[in-house]
Amino acid sequence: MREKLTLIKVGGKIVEEEASLRQLLDDFATLTGHKVLVHGGGRSATRLAERLGIESRMVDGRRITDAETLQVVTMVYGGLVNKNIVAGLQARGVNALGLTGADMNVIRSAKRPVGNIDYGFVGDVKQVNAALLSDLIGKGVVPVMAPLTHDGTGHLLNTNADTIAGETAKALAEFFDVTLVYCFEKKGVLRDEHDDNSVISSLNYADFRHLAEEGVIQGGMLPKLQNAFEALNAGVCEVVITQATSIKGQGGTRIRL
Amino acid sequence: MREKLTLIKVGGKIVEEEASLRQLLDDFATLTGHKVLVHGGGRSATRLAERLGIESRMVDGRRITDAETLQVVTMVYGGLVNKNIVAGLQARGVNALGLTGADMNVIRSAKRPVGNIDYGFVGDVKQVNAALLSDLIGKGVVPVMAPLTHDGTGHLLNTNADTIAGETAKALAEFFDVTLVYCFEKKGVLRDEHDDNSVISSLNYADFRHLAEEGVIQGGMLPKLQNAFEALNAGVCEVVITQATSIKGQGGTRIRL
Numbered sequence: 001m002r003e004k005l006t007l008i009k010v011g012g013k014i015v016e017e018e019a020s021l022r023q024l025l026d027d028f029a030t031l032t033g034h035k036v037l038v039h040g041g042g043r044s045a046t047r048l049a050e051r052l053g054i055e056s057r058m059v060d061g062r063r064i065t066d067a068e069t070l071q072v073v074t075m076v077y078g079g080l081v082n083k084n085i086v087a088g089l090q091a092r093g094v095n096a097l098g099l100t101g102a103d104m105n106v107i108r109s110a111k112r113p114v115g116n117i118d119y120g121f122v123g124d125v126k127q128v129n130a131a132l133l134s135d136l137i138g139k140g141v142v143p144v145m146a147p148l149t150h151d152g153t154g155h156l157l158n159t160n161a162d163t164i165a166g167e168t169a170k171a172l173a174e175f176f177d178v179t180l181v182y183c184f185e186k187k188g189v190l191r192d193e194h195d196d197n198s199v200i201s202s203l204n205y206a207d208f209r210h211l212a213e214e215g216v217i218q219g220g221m222l223p224k225l226q227n228a229f230e231a232l233n234a235g236v237c238e239v240v241i242t243q244a245t246s247i248k249g250q251g252g253t254r255i256r257l
Numbered sequence: 258m259r260e261k262l263t264l265i266k267v268g269g270k271i272v273e274e275e276a277s278l279r280q281l282l283d284d285f286a287t288l289t290g291h292k293v294l295v296h297g298g299g300r301s302a303t304r305l306a307e308r309l310g311i312e313s314r315m316v317d318g319r320r321i322t323d324a325e326t327l328q329v330v331t332m333v334y335g336g337l338v339n340k341n342i343v344a345g346l347q348a349r350g351v352n353a354l355g356l357t358g359a360d361m362n363v364i365r366s367a368k369r370p371v372g373n374i375d376y377g378f379v380g381d382v383k384q385v386n387a388a389l390l391s392d393l394i395g396k397g398v399v400p401v402m403a404p405l406t407h408d409g410t411g412h413l414l415n416t417n418a419d420t421i422a423g424e425t426a427k428a429l430a431e432f433f434d435v436t437l438v439y440c441f442e443k444k445g446v447l448r449d450e451h452d453d454n455s456v457i458s459s460l461n462y463a464d465f466r467h468l469a470e471e472g473v474i475q476g477g478m479l480p481k482l483q484n485a486f487e488a489l490n491a492g493v494c495e496v497v498i499t500q501a502t503s504i505k506g507q508g509g510t511r512i513r514l
Contacts, residue, residue: 052309078340135396
């Protein structure tokens with residue numbers, strides 16, 4: 001029988017505030033089975049950029065990453081945020097290993113082509129090399145992944161943490177029964193966007209199509225769920241959309257094919 | 258027969274200038290056998306601290322590390338310098354893995370007790386856990402180690418890169434035939450400090466004692482060599498003191514018991 005693995009993606013807000021980070025690390029440490037943590041760090045990057053007099057430019061929530069900004073995110077995502085999480089997990093008995101996509105060539109990406117917008121040093125994931133990673137996981141190591149990848153020719157690239165989580169989950173599905181957990185600010189996928197307690201507890205593809213046609217699911221949730229079903233089609237067992245405070249529980253929306 | 262491993266320590270100056278970094282990575286990539294790179298990054302840390310309006314205070318070449326400075330070195334050593342080296346080595350076909358001592362609990366340290374000087378968040382190495390590390394090295398992974406450790410209770414600590422190199426070499430000597438290479442600005446240990454070409458090509462402990470008594474070896478070289486002999490006594494096969502530009506060759510001072 002294949003072993004279970006839980007891959008949890010948390011946004012910057014959770015890991016950048018001391019109290020919520022402590023809670024997350026406490027909860028994450030008690031999760032049983034193999035696990036992986038993927039984190040953001042955008043707010044800290046914006047803050048450091050500000051202190052250095054570097055303007056942060058965002059388009060549709062994506063950071064335009066010029067050469068100076070790439071240095072900022074390399075320092076913040078790969079250094080400050082990642083290593084503090086690793087040290088915090090080690091203190092809780094979790095044998096964490098901080099990684100960017102460059103480390104062990106785990107995630108190879110390509111610089112996003114310049115279209116209407118030039119995102120700069122932003123990478124689209126091309127390949128996840130999960131063999132060494134799964135080997136380490138099997139030995140009890142817990143990867144903590146920063147949203148940075150590399151292009152194989154010496155350049156680091158800023159890469160969306162949701163994408164890193166999804167692509168890594170798919171690659172690890174070759175070795176483990178993977179549950180992919182996306183933490184976000186709401187309790188799950190809502191039936192009524194004005195009612196935080198109207199969480200849809202489980203969702204399959206037929207339900208999703210139906211609710212999307214009815215307009216119940218709309219806006220930013222549509223691509224999120226399309227990505228979830230793509231991960232399921234690629235071998236991930238289950239995708240959960242929930243709050244960071246609920247990663248231990250049964251809350252949120254559980255998505256299966 | 259045990260396999261050979263070369264552990265190379267380079268200071269900040271080499272890895273912080275683009276041309277010398279490129280040369281180092283080219284040379285390091287062509288080294289045969291297992292290998293490990295330990296790097297500094299002090300000049301970049303000082304530069305970032307300056308831009309952030311944080312004063313850099315040094316005592317005997319050691320950085321006083323207050324809470325803000327710890328953030329700076331975590332960003333610079335663990336993020337900027339480390340991940341750029343990793344990406345650069347990956348581009349040269351070297352399967353590099355960037356590490357701090359917190360990652361996989363590789364190096365546990367204790368905050369230096371406050372004596373005449375309060376160094377702040379500086380760690381003295383207590384334990385190197387080389388089992389997982391040697392396992393990865395055996396699989397072709399090349400660790401790239403930043404001068405940061407952790408205390409096991411969630412705190413990262415700034416740690417001297419020479420010490421990290423020496424302690425890691427000793428721990429890896431349980432698994433490999435280790436050559437420890439310290440790169441510094443001179444070509445090796447000099448017979449005449451005013452003649453850069455007066456390199457002592459090989460040195461054993463009897464020679465060392467003799468030359469130290471004669472006053473030929475003195476000053477900062479004395480503790481460096483004492484550390485070298487300590488590493489040899491702990492199982493390291495050979496210590497080489499040389500220039501970063503000579504890591505491929507037979508130059509420098511080769512030290513054996």
